[in-house]
Amino acid sequence: MVKAFVEIHLKKGIADPEGSNTLKALKLLGFETATDVKSARLFEIDLEEEDRVRAEDLLEEMCNRLLANPVIHDYQIRFE
Amino acid sequence: MKVEDVKVCILIIEGTNCEAETSQAFRRSGASAEIVHLKQLLGQDTKPEETRKLEDYEILVIPGGFSSGDYVRAGAILAARMKSRMEDELVQFIDEGKPVLGICNGFQILVELGVLPGIESIMSRYPTASLGWNDSGRFECRPTLLENWNKGKCIFTTKLERGQIIQAPTAHAEGKFMLPKHREKELLDTLKDNDQIVFRYVDAEGQIAGYPWNPNGSLFGIAGICNSEGNVFGMMPHPERTYLGIQQADWTRNVPDNGDGKAVFESVLDHVTKKF
Numbered sequence: 478m479v480k481a482f483v484e485i486h487l488k489k490g491i492a493d494p495e496g497s498n499t500l501k502a503l504k505l506l507g508f509e510t511a512t513d514v515k516s517a518r519l520f521e522i523d524l525e526e527e528d529r530v531r532a533e534d535l536l537e538e539m540c541n542r543l544l545a546n547p548v549i550h551d552y553q554i555r556f557e
Numbered sequence: 558m559k560v561e562d563v564k565v566c567i568l569i570i571e572g573t574n575c576e577a578e579t580s581q582a583f584r585r586s587g588a589s590a591e592i593v594h595l596k597q598l599l600g601q602d603t604k605p606e607e608t609r610k611l612e613d614y615e616i617l618v619i620p621g622g623f624s625s626g627d628y629v630r631a632g633a634i635l636a637a638r639m640k641s642r643m644e645d646e647l648v649q650f651i652d653e654g655k656p657v658l659g660i661c662n663g664f665q666i667l668v669e670l671g672v673l674p675g676i677e678s679i680m681s682r683y684p685t686a687s688l689g690w691n692d693s694g695r696f697e698c699r700p701t702l703l704e705n706w707n708k709g710k711c712i713f714t715t716k717l718e719r720g721q722i723i724q725a726p727t728a729h730a731e732g733k734f735m736l737p738k739h740r741e742k743e744l745l746d747t748l749k750d751n752d753q754i755v756f757r758y759v760d761a762e763g764q765i766a767g768y769p770w771n772p773n774g775s776l777f778g779i780a781g782i783c784n785s786e787g788n789v790f791g792m793m794p795h796p797e798r799t800y801l802g803i804q805q806a807d808w809t810r811n812v813p814d815n816g817d818g819k820a821v822f823e824s825v826l827d828h829v830t831k832k833f
Contacts, residue, residue, distance in 0.1 A: 490738055492774065494694025510670070531705060541683050543637050548687040548737050 479524050479532050480557040486517040487544045520544055529556065558615075558833050560587040560826055566614040566781040570595045570635055573661065575757055575797065582797040586822045588616075596633070599642050611646045617622040617828050619663030621728070621795060631688065632665030640680075645671070648679050654832065656712055656825050657742060657789040661729055664688065664781070664791030673791050674736075675784030676747055685744075687735045690794070692745035692774030699772055700806035701794050703756040704763060704778050710752035710787040712828040716820040722763055723817035724805055725794035727780075728773050732793040734736040734775040734782070745777060756781035765828045 487493050495516040522539070526532040533554060538546045541551040560626030565583045567590055569576050580590035596602050597609045611617065617741060625634035639647060651657060655820035659667040665688045667673040671681035691697050703725055705717040717723065736744045748754050757778040765778045771794070781792030799805055804816045 482815045488738065491735070492733075493690065494690050498694045531589055540752060542640075543629060543633060546633075546684050546689075548684055549689050549735060 479520045479526055480531065481523060481524060481532065481536055481553045482557070483520040483536060483540060483544060484517055484553045484555070485520070485540070485550050486552070487550055488516065490549050491549045532556075558596055558830055559586050560830050561589060563588040563721060563826060563829050564614045566598075566609070566611065566652075567592045567595070567618050567620055568595060568598070568624075568814065570624050570638070572624045572626050573622035573662070575662075575795065578797045578800070579620040579660065580666065582786070582800045582819070583616075583618075585800065586819070586826050588826055590618075595638060601813055601818075604651075606704060607813055610744055611643065611650055614655075614832055615649075616658065617650060617660045618657075619662060619666050620797075621661030621748060624662055625729070626663075627688075627719065629764035630665075630669070631729075631817060632662055632667075632669040636666050638821050639666075646681065648732075648794055650786070651679050651786075654682065654786065654788050656829065657792035658713060658821075658825065659789075660797065661727075661732075661793055662794055664793055665731060667789065667791045672789050674710040674744070674748060674782055675786075675789055676744070676751070676752060676753075679784075685737070689733045689735050691729070691733055691772065692732055693772075695769065696728070697732070697769075698728040699726065699769060699770040700724055701727045701780065702759050702763075702770065703794060704759045705755070706757050707755045707783070708752045711755045711783040711790055712787050713783070713790040713825050715827065716824040720763075722740075722759060723799070723820065725792075725796050725799050726806070727794045729773070729793055732773040732775065734773075734777075734779040734793075738775060741776070746774050751785050752787075753782050754779060755783050755790060756794070758813040808820050 496514040500514040583590035758771040760770040799816035799818035
């Protein structure tokens with residue numbers, strides 16, 4: 478079995494209102510040295526696969542078909 | 558066929574919440590609308606008498622709401638469930654020229670399914686557009702003005718003149734229409750050339766304008782698009798919420814006989830009664 482962490486983030490150039498609003502709120506709280514916030518989403522996925530290469534292929538397909546919208550998102554896959 | 562024989566499938570799952578007024582709009586226009594849970598179409602956990610077949614309906618409507626709690630992304634879960642279990646039936650339904658309407662969350666689902674914009678195929682394997690977070694970063698609930706930009710391709714707006722402006726409220730957090738950045742101009746031109754752009758957000762003077770007239774920052778002010786055949790249509794604002802004159806935002810000063818949104822329902826029913 479493998480445990481994977483799939484991080485979904487917005488492509489460069491796509492507006493990130495969640496990130497920019499979070500930055501605003503952080504500055505209001507006094508964290509004035511914060512200069513940028515980007516939002517992302519993390520999925521922790523357990524897979525009953527022994528083969529890492531196959532697991533990675535499956536995770537990529539999961540991203541393309543559900544976890545990310547390839548029009549606006551990039552993703553990164555890490556294994557534990 | 559007669560309008561009373563037109564059967565409309567109003568598809569719901571957990572989190573859908575606009576099915577009552579959407580089915581009411583079709584019923585008031587004379588059609589027979591039925592609220593159908595996805596499991597009834599899939600024959601899953603249902604009694605035999607509750608099971609339904611998509612092919613028995615003339616129109617499929619995916620109403621607004623927050624299907625599956627907007628988990629992952631608005632519309633993504635229902636789209637995945639439909640794609641995995643009824644892709645062939647849906648593609649056949651669309652291929653036969655039967656109308657499919659997605660309102661708000663329904664539009665998000667049609668985009669996530671890959672049936673909108675539907676430029677190169679009836680249903681793409683992956684989404685080819687996105688309805689992303691509003692530029693304001695929050696849920697926008699406000700009346701909007703929409704210009705009918707369609708020249709006649711879309712079967713849902715034939716009762717509207719080109720350039721006619723209608724009222725319909727928006728209520729969404731994820732409604733910013735986007736195309737892949739590296740192909741944005743090319744794909745937008747294709748949408749224009751194919752007459753797939755249906756509604757654009759405008760201001761009180763009928764001009765394309767920024768926030769709050771365009772509540773989400775959509776590319777080209779797009780509020781609604783259809784597929785390349787014109788029979789699949791999605792829009793973020795809610796035409797069922799301006800079906801009646803008293804639902805118009807300025808109803809205290811000016812109550813028309815009908816609300817502006819009625820034209821969407823009357824257009825598609827007119828098409829179906831003539832075609833089938």
